[in-house]
Amino acid sequence: MSSDKSHDMSFQAGEAKGQFEVKKDDLMDKASNAAQSAKESCQKAGETVKAKAQDAADAVKNATGMNK
Numbered sequence: 103m104s105s106d107k108s109h110d111m112s113f114q115a116g117e118a119k120g121q122f123e124v125k126k127d128d129l130m131d132k133a134s135n136a137a138q139s140a141k142e143s144c145q146k147a148g149e150t151v152k153a154k155a156q157d158a159a160d161a162v163k164n165a166t167g168m169n170k
Contacts, residue, residue, distance in 0.1 A: 163169035 160169065
């Protein structure tokens with residue numbers, strides 16, 4: 103009987119470790135996805151700012167006659 107209890111405890115420990123690994127992997131995937139999303143958002147924001155700055159520079163050039 104002692105061997106059965108030891109086997110059951112060992113099985114439960116292995117099962118708990120497996121569940122922890124799955125949860126850890128899921129959390130790492132979520133963190134990676136969040137980081138990728140943040141990176142893409144920053145890139146889009148940077149592109150928007152760059153385009154608006156270029157538009158503003160062109161407007162100044164047009165207003166001052168320097169865009170000929």
